[in-house]
Structure formats: C-alpha cells, structure tokens
Amino acid sequence: MKRRNKRLGIVVSALAGLGIATALVLNAFQDALVFFITPSEVMAKTEMPERNFRIGGLVEEGSVIRDPQSTEVTFRVTDTAESVTVVFDGILPDLFREGQGVVAEGRIGPDHVFRAYNVMARHDENYMPAEAQEAIERAGHPGDAAGGY
Amino acid sequence: MSARPRIRWFRFSSPPAFHALVDRLVPWLWGGAALLAVAGLYVGFFVAPPDYQQGNSYRIMFLHVPTAWMGMFLYLLMAIYAIIHLAWRVRLADVMARSLAPTGALMTALALWTGSLWGAPTWGTYWVWDARLTSSLILLFLFLGYLALHAAATDREKGGRAASLLAIVGVVNVPIIYFSVKWWNTLHQGMSVTATDAPSMAPSMFAALLLMTLACWLYAAAIGLRRAQVEALERSADAGWVRRVMLGETDAGTGQHDGDPGSAVLERGRH
Numbered sequence: 001m002k003r004r005n006k007r008l009g010i011v012v013s014a015l016a017g018l019g020i021a022t023a024l025v026l027n028a029f030q031d032a033l034v035f036f037i038t039p040s041e042v043m044a045k046t047e048m049p050e051r052n053f054r055i056g057g058l059v060e061e062g063s064v065i066r067d068p069q070s071t072e073v074t075f076r077v078t079d080t081a082e083s084v085t086v087v088f089d090g091i092l093p094d095l096f097r098e099g100q101g102v103v104a105e106g107r108i109g110p111d112h113v114f115r116a117y118n119v120m121a122r123h124d125e126n127y128m129p130a131e132a133q134e135a136i137e138r139a140g141h142p143g144d145a146a147g148g149y
Numbered sequence: 150m151s152a153r154p155r156i157r158w159f160r161f162s163s164p165p166a167f168h169a170l171v172d173r174l175v176p177w178l179w180g181g182a183a184l185l186a187v188a189g190l191y192v193g194f195f196v197a198p199p200d201y202q203q204g205n206s207y208r209i210m211f212l213h214v215p216t217a218w219m220g221m222f223l224y225l226l227m228a229i230y231a232i233i234h235l236a237w238r239v240r241l242a243d244v245m246a247r248s249l250a251p252t253g254a255l256m257t258a259l260a261l262w263t264g265s266l267w268g269a270p271t272w273g274t275y276w277v278w279d280a281r282l283t284s285s286l287i288l289l290f291l292f293l294g295y296l297a298l299h300a301a302a303t304d305r306e307k308g309g310r311a312a313s314l315l316a317i318v319g320v321v322n323v324p325i326i327y328f329s330v331k332w333w334n335t336l337h338q339g340m341s342v343t344a345t346d347a348p349s350m351a352p353s354m355f356a357a358l359l360l361m362t363l364a365c366w367l368y369a370a371a372i373g374l375r376r377a378q379v380e381a382l383e384r385s386a387d388a389g390w391v392r393r394v395m396l397g398e399t400d401a402g403t404g405q406h407d408g409d410p411g412s413a414v415l416e417r418g419r420h
Contacts, residue, residue, distance in 0.1 A: 008236035015232075015317060022321045026332075034334040035279035056334060093273025095202060103336055120272045125341040127207055127350035129198035 036103045039082040048108045055084060055114055056103040056122060064098055077102060077114075084108070088116040095121035164381045165390040167241060171378040178371035182364050189360030197353045209267045211357050214342075215365040217260035220288060221323050223253035223369060227295070228320035231313035241381065243309040246316060247299055248377035252369050254292035261285055272336060280329040281337035284322055291319040305384065 026033065036056030042048075060083055063076035072089045075098075086104050096102060101122030108114045193211040200207040230246035233239050264282070265275045276282065295312050302308035330339045342348045348355045385391055 004237050008232070011232055011236050011317060015320070018318060019321055022325075026325070030333075033280050033332075035277065035336050036334050038334075091273075093271070095271055096273075100202075118274075120274050120277070120336060122336055123203070123271055123338050125339040125349050127200050127203075127210075127341065127354055129351055130201040131198075132351065133201035 038079040039077055039084045040079050042084055042108065042114075043082045048110065048112070050107070052105060052107050052117075054103050054105050055086070055108075056101070057083070059096065059098050059100055059102050061098045077104065084112070084114050086114045086116050086119075088119050090117075090119070092119055093121040095123060164241060164385055164388075165394075167381060168378055168390075168394060171374045175371050175375050178367045178374070182367035182371060185360050185364035185367065189357050189364055192353060192360060193357035197357050198351060203271060206267060206270050209263050211361045213260055213263040213267060214358055215362040216256045216263065217285070218362060219365045219369055220253055220257035220260055220285075220292075221326055223249050223256060223373075224288060224291065224316075225320065225323055227253060228316045228323075231316035234313045235310065235317070240306075240384070241377075243313060244377050244380045244384065245373070246313060247296075247309065248380055249369075249373045250292050250295050250299075251376070252373055254289060254296070256365075256369070257285065257289040257292060261289060277336050279335040279337060280333045281326065281335045284326040284329055287322055288319075288326060291315070291322060295319070 036054035039055065039057050042055060055077055057077040057079045060076040060078040063074075063083075065074045067073065070089065071091065072087065073092065074085065074087050076083045076085050078084075086106075088104065088106075096119065101124060103120045103122050104114060104116035105118040105120075106114055106116035189211065193208055197208070199205050227246045227249045230242045230249070233242040234246060261282075264285075268277075269275050295316050298315055299305075299308045299312035302311065329335060330337055341350055342355070342358070348358075350358075382391055382394070
C-alpha cells in the first residue's frame with residue numbers, strides 16, 4: 001500500500017511540476033501566441049514593425065470603400081479605442097461586413113496604412129436565427145450580437 | 150438486508166467481470182447512440198433555424214463541437230487511466246487507456262476536418278496557426294504518439310508504461326486547448342457554451358448540439374468498452390476464463406458457473 005501511494009505521489013508531483021513549467025513558458029511566449037494584435041497595440045508602438053503581422057478588430061461602420069474599377073477595398077479596423085486603415089486587393093470572405101470581426105495579414109507603411117495581402121473574417125460565439133437579430137436591432141442595440149471582443 | 154442492491158465496483162477491475170459487464174452494456178450504448186444521433190441530426194437539420202450571418206453552414210458545428218469536446222474528454226480520461234495504471238499497476242487501466250486512444254484520435258481528426266471545412270467559407274481559410282487550432286493538432290499527434298509508443302516495445306507491458314507516461318505528460322495540453330480562446334487572441338471564436346452562462350445560441354440549436362454530444366458520448370463508450378474487452382481477452386489469452394468465454398462453455402453474464410472464482414462474475418448484486 002505504501003509503495004503505491006509513493007508512486008502516485010511521484011506521478012502527481014511530476015505532473016504539477018510540468019504544469020507549472022508549461023504555465024511559465026506560455027506566459028513568457030505570450031506575444032508569440034496571440035494570433036493578431038489590436039489597433040490600440042499597433043498605435044501604442046513608437047516604431048512601426050517592418051515585417052508582416054496580423055491586425056484584428058471590427059470593421060468600422062461606414063468605413064468600407066470599394067474601388068469600382070478593381071477589387072481593391074479600403075476599410076478601417078477598430079477596437080473602438082483606436083482604428084487603422086487597411087487597404088486590400090482581393091476576394092473578401094463571405095462573412096466580411098461592417099461591424100463584424102476581421103483579421104488582416106500584411107504590413108503597415110510609414111503612412112500608417114496597413115496593406116493586407118489576406119483578409120479573414122472572424123466569427124463571434126453567437127448563433128441565432130435572423131428574426132432574433134432583427135428583434136435585437138429593433139430594440140435599439142445594433143451590434144450587440146457582434147460583441148465578440 | 151438493505152432495500153437497495155449494492156454494486157461492488159471493485160469487481161469490475163477483474164477482467165472476467167469486466168468482460169461480462171461490457172457484453173451487457175454495449176448493446177444499450179449502441180442503441181442509445183443511434184437514437185440520439187438520429188434525433189440530433191433531425192433537430193439540427195430540420196428544426197434549428199439558419200444562422201443570421203452564416204446561413205446553413207453553421208450546422209457543421211453539430212458534428213464539430215461534440216467531436217472536439219469528446220477528443221479533449223477522452224484524452225483526460227486516458228490520462229486518468231494512465232495515472233491509475235502507473236501508480237497502482239492496474240493492468241485493466243492500461244487496457245482502458247489504450248482502448249480510448251483510437252477513438253480520441255478519430256474524434257480529434259473529425260473536429261479538425263469539420264472545423265477546416267467550416268473555416269473555408271466563414272473565415273476565408275482552411276487553416277491558420279492560431280492557438281486553438283495548433284493545440285488541437287497537437288492533441289491529435291499526442292493520441293497518435295501514444296498509440297505508436299504503446300506498440301513500439303516488444304513487451305506490451307513495457308510499451309504500456311511508456312505510453313502511460315506520455316499520456317500523463319500530454320495532459321497539460323487539454324486546458325491549453327480549452328482556454329486558448331480566452332487567454333490569447335485567436336481566429337477561432339470564444340466559447341458559446343460554458344458551465345456558468347446561458348449558451349449564446351438559439352434553444353433549438355443548443356438542443357441539437359446537446360443531443361449530438363450525448364450520442365457522441367454513448368458511441369465513444371460503446372466502442373471504447375468493446376475495444377477494451379477484446380484487448381483484455383488478447384492480453385490474458387492463456388487464462389482459464391478466456392478459454393471458457395471463447396469456447397462458449399459458460400455464459401459469463403449469468404454468473405451460473407459453479408465454484409470457479411474466475412467466471413463467477415457479476416451476480417446481480419445482493420437483494
């Protein structure tokens with residue numbers, strides 16, 4: 001009986017040690033583990049990174065401008081505090097729309113315009129029938145359903 | 150005599166008793182899984198309304214979410230069995246862990262596959278290396294690695310011990326998968342269903358999800374137990390009770406066999 005408990009003790013304490021080590025490692029690599037950074041985090045940087053990165057947020061209402069001659073589209077990504085202008089030439093995902101979550105890959109220029117080579121829609125965790133969404137909008141809370149951030 | 154029949158759980162850690170228990174349980178589990186899956190698919194396809202944004206493509210979550218949950222849960226269960234195996238040297242615990250691994254790998258692969266199919270129209274990409282997706286892929290590799298390690302040693306007991314150790318080490322990945330959408334910015338959305346808050350979806354959608362989840366549970370239990378039963382038979386192929394089971398000399402489920410402690414299993418409690 002004693003040896004069994006000793007073995008259990010070894011297994012449990014090894015697991016605890018491993019857990020703590022993992023937590024420390026994940027904490028240290030926090031910056032590398034985020035899939036995108038927010039407009040506020042971009043604006044907080046004194047120097048704009050000269051490499052590709054991802055920026056994520058909501059497509060600002062009324063900011064989408066489509067070029068009638070090409071597939072180029074300009075919009076602003078916002079986290080409600082700050083916003084960044086994004087230029088993208090290509091096919092947008094079906095779920096891309098104003099007020100919805102979006103993640104853009106690309107790099108930012110000295111003019112603080114983000115030139116994206118890829119745009120992905122980010123869905124939130126809400127699922128509802130169309131009627132429920134209309135009811136929410138009628139009640140005067142537009143965008144409530146898109147509050148995935 | 151107490152009115153309630155007492156179940157003596159420790160009996161089921163003996164292989165013959167386990168064998169009889171599985172024979173009794175598995176048909177019910179299969180039946181339940183089939184019924185619940187039919188009900189879940191019906192509600193999911195015909196009762197639940199289309200989503201206000203995604204239309205019908207969201208319905209893949211009725212397969213995606215239960216399989217993803219099941220993959221994580223099976224890993225957790227496998228790791229618990231691995232601890233029991235290593236700490237108490239219970240051979241049947243290793244049999245159970247080994248039997249859950251293929252189903253766990255299947256569930257995780259299905260979750261990755263369905264998620265990828267959903268991601269293409271919704272996100273605009275099949276795959277990204279965000280924390281949720283990457284940690285789920287690691288889970289699949291852990292299941293496959295466990296199976297490979299289990300089979301690597303010529304001696305099944307040795308392979309089992311090494312694989313159990315891997316299962317225990319890998320368990321740190323499960324909370325990382327689960328909380329990844331909370332801890333870091335991910336492309337994957339946050340949790341729709343949590344223990345504390347009301348689910349953020351229409352009730353009929355949630356009903357379909359629940360039915361499919363239960364179906365998934367019963368399926369995994371049925372196939373996991375049956376696999377464990379076969380594995381236990383293989384491992385004690387030269388034991389007396391196995392010979393009796395294989396030759397059909399005794400119906401192990403009735404416990405009618407006279408005198409032999411190995412086959413006198415699972416009497417229906419004591420009334």
